[in-house]
Amino acid sequence: MTASGTFGYGEEFGSLVNLHRLGAIIAKGISLLPRQGNPPPRIAETACGMLNAIGLENVGLERFFSEKLSFLRGIDTPLIVNILGDTIEDYQQLAKRLNDEEKVAAVEVNISCPNVKQGGVAFGTDPDMAHAVTKAVCQHFSRPVIVKLSPNVTDITLVARAVEEAGADGLSLINTVLGMAIDIESCRPKLANTFGGLSGPAIKPIALRMVWQVAGSVSIPIIGIGGITTPEDAIEFLLAGATAIQVGTANFINPQATEEIIQGIGTYLEKNGIASVEDLIGKARRV
Amino acid sequence: MQVYKELAEIIRREQVAEDIYRLTVKAPDIAAASKPGQFVMVRTGEGLDPLLRRPFSVHQVAEGGMVQILFKVIGKGTQALANMEVGRKLDVLGPIGRGFTIADDSQHFLVGGGIGIAPLFFLARRILKKSEAFSIRVLLGARTKDEIAALADDFKGMGLVVDTITEDGSLGKQGLVTDLMADLQQEKPVMIYGCGPYPMLRAVAKTCRENSWGCQVSLETMMACGLAACLGCAVLRADMKGYVHACKDGPVFDADDVAWL
Numbered sequence: 001m002t003a004s005g006t007f008g009y010g011e012e013f014g015s016l017v018n019l020h021r022l023g024a025i026i027a028k029g030i031s032l033l034p035r036q037g038n039p040p041p042r043i044a045e046t047a048c049g050m051l052n053a054i055g056l057e058n059v060g061l062e063r064f065f066s067e068k069l070s071f072l073r074g075i076d077t078p079l080i081v082n083i084l085g086d087t088i089e090d091y092q093q094l095a096k097r098l099n100d101e102e103k104v105a106a107v108e109v110n111i112s113c114p115n116v117k118q119g120g121v122a123f124g125t126d127p128d129m130a131h132a133v134t135k136a137v138c139q140h141f142s143r144p145v146i147v148k149l150s151p152n153v154t155d156i157t158l159v160a161r162a163v164e165e166a167g168a169d170g171l172s173l174i175n176t177v178l179g180m181a182i183d184i185e186s187c188r189p190k191l192a193n194t195f196g197g198l199s200g201p202a203i204k205p206i207a208l209r210m211v212w213q214v215a216g217s218v219s220i221p222i223i224g225i226g227g228i229t230t231p232e233d234a235i236e237f238l239l240a241g242a243t244a245i246q247v248g249t250a251n252f253i254n255p256q257a258t259e260e261i262i263q264g265i266g267t268y269l270e271k272n273g274i275a276s277v278e279d280l281i282g283k284a285r286r287v
Numbered sequence: 288m289q290v291y292k293e294l295a296e297i298i299r300r301e302q303v304a305e306d307i308y309r310l311t312v313k314a315p316d317i318a319a320a321s322k323p324g325q326f327v328m329v330r331t332g333e334g335l336d337p338l339l340r341r342p343f344s345v346h347q348v349a350e351g352g353m354v355q356i357l358f359k360v361i362g363k364g365t366q367a368l369a370n371m372e373v374g375r376k377l378d379v380l381g382p383i384g385r386g387f388t389i390a391d392d393s394q395h396f397l398v399g400g401g402i403g404i405a406p407l408f409f410l411a412r413r414i415l416k417k418s419e420a421f422s423i424r425v426l427l428g429a430r431t432k433d434e435i436a437a438l439a440d441d442f443k444g445m446g447l448v449v450d451t452i453t454e455d456g457s458l459g460k461q462g463l464v465t466d467l468m469a470d471l472q473q474e475k476p477v478m479i480y481g482c483g484p485y486p487m488l489r490a491v492a493k494t495c496r497e498n499s500w501g502c503q504v505s506l507e508t509m510m511a512c513g514l515a516a517c518l519g520c521a522v523l524r525a526d527m528k529g530y531v532h533a534c535k536d537g538p539v540f541d542a543d544d545v546a547w548l
Contacts, residue, residue: 005516005517005518006512006516006517007516008514008515008516012514012515012516013514013516015288015289015290015291016290016292016380016514028516036528036529036530037518037521037530038521039521039523040508040509040519040520040521040522040523040530041508041509041519042509042518042519042521043509043510043511043517043519044509045337045338045339047336048335048336048338049338050338050339050511052511052517052519054517054518054519057518057521057530200335200338201335201338229335249338249511251512251516252339252340252511252512252514252516252517253330253338253339253340254378255292255380255512255514256292
């Protein structure tokens with residue numbers, strides 16, 4: 001799958017990627033109303049990674065329906081829509097509206113973006129809030145509800161368990177890790193927002209550890225995300241207990257990364273005489 | 288928008304001036320589709336550091352599917368590119384973005400600052416295709432002679448009139464490129480095509496507004512993908528009510544469409 005916010009609404013990659021081959025496309029997070037996002041500079045490169053503080057710029061629910069959905073309807077690949085809000089009511093309304101659209105196979109509830117001042121991350125760091133948001137979405141959306149977790153917590157398993165208990169069908173983790181960079185010439189933070197979310201290969205070990213921990217404490221499926229760039233990275237996440245994976249920042253560097261990872265996992269299975277990818281899930285956990 | 292990904296062999300590497308390099312790569316699809324002002328995203332190596340592609344405007348296209356980029360070494364990525372051997376393959380995505388629109392029946396002024404002049408060569412060739420050489424004039428500014436002397440000669444080699452100005456007076460007059468715009472003679476509608484550092488472009492845009500001249504500027508921003516996915520390359524709109532994006536709506540903008548901060 002292609003991670004939310006790294007693959008636009010699919011159309012952007014249409015001339016470079018065979019979209020039909022992907023496991024799912026996760027659309028850029030949408031809110032009820034359009035959002036402008038943060039002032040630039042919004043991104044900064046760091047060692048083997050990048051910081052972003054886009055600020056959830058998006059076209060909003062109405063324009064998602066009128067401008068983005070028709071292209072996605074033309075593709076066989078399942079569409080998962082990432083949703084975000086400031087209040088529980090925002091999430092409810094988004095869920096309700098998307099429930100009526102058959103093309104939307106699942107929603108991914110974003111309770112973990114570190115780049116907005118209200119809502120977002122507050123839901124993701126407090127187990128009770130995370131529980132309440134999840135429950136509200138589940139009541140209004142009849143197909144799978146996936147909740148995307150923040151790594152910016154002391155114990156991610158607490159939020160994971162709260163969300164499972166509230167009825168989530170799956171978890172995706174991790175979102176970006178809060179960080180910053182400073183320009184030593186201007187002596188100012190590199191991002192206008194000061195802080196941003198770190199992504200890319202630099203965060204892979206953190207993500208893998210969290211997937212391992214969460215896989216040991218919930219029984220719903222986990223989608224692993226965090227710095228996955230190669231088939232080998234993806235296989236590590238499966239071995240740690242993820243049922244599926246998302247490719248994020250790697251899409252920026254190599255638009256064909258997700259396709260190549262799908263192919264590479266197949267090659268690995270063949271080479272090692274493994275019948276099904278399911279045999280890999282959690283294999284590293286078994287003694 | 289059709290974007291191509293090509294593994295482009297490096298055919299030629301030239302050091303144009305201290306820290307300034309020109310790479311010629313073979314990328315037939317990109318060469319055929321490129322328009323002046325559009326750019327390419329180049330991977331600077333196979334490793335993960337530096338991680339992101341680097342944007343470069345198309346400097347020129349040439350026979351045989353050749354694409355050229357012209358760049359100054361400013362960091363790890365550009366240093367790696369400057370060290371690339373002929374024969375190696377570069378991973379190039381392009382052409383990307385909205386380029387310059389060549390105005391009809393105008394006096395064309397190509398206004399460049401420092402390494403920002405890179406896309407103006409391609410633009411000059413395309414204007415020459417539909418217009419006479421006398422209707423084009425090139426105004427180049429830089430801090431010092433070394434940054435632009437060789438490139439100014441390249442423009443002269445195309446038969447164009449080139450005015451240069453440097454902050455230290457080592458080439459042409461002493462001053463800023465906007466000083467050259469002060470004594471610009473108007474016979475036909477004027478279209479300014481600007482490319483260079485932000486403060487220069489802001490000054491160029493202001494001069495154009497005061498004189499009611501057309502003005503298109505190529506803006507540089509930080510960006511990760513070039514594919515309108517990362518939304519990193521935000522540029523504040525003139526009405527200050529939202530952002531446009533350099534990779535999709537630009538990198539060339541009408542100077543009146545963006546806010547000058």
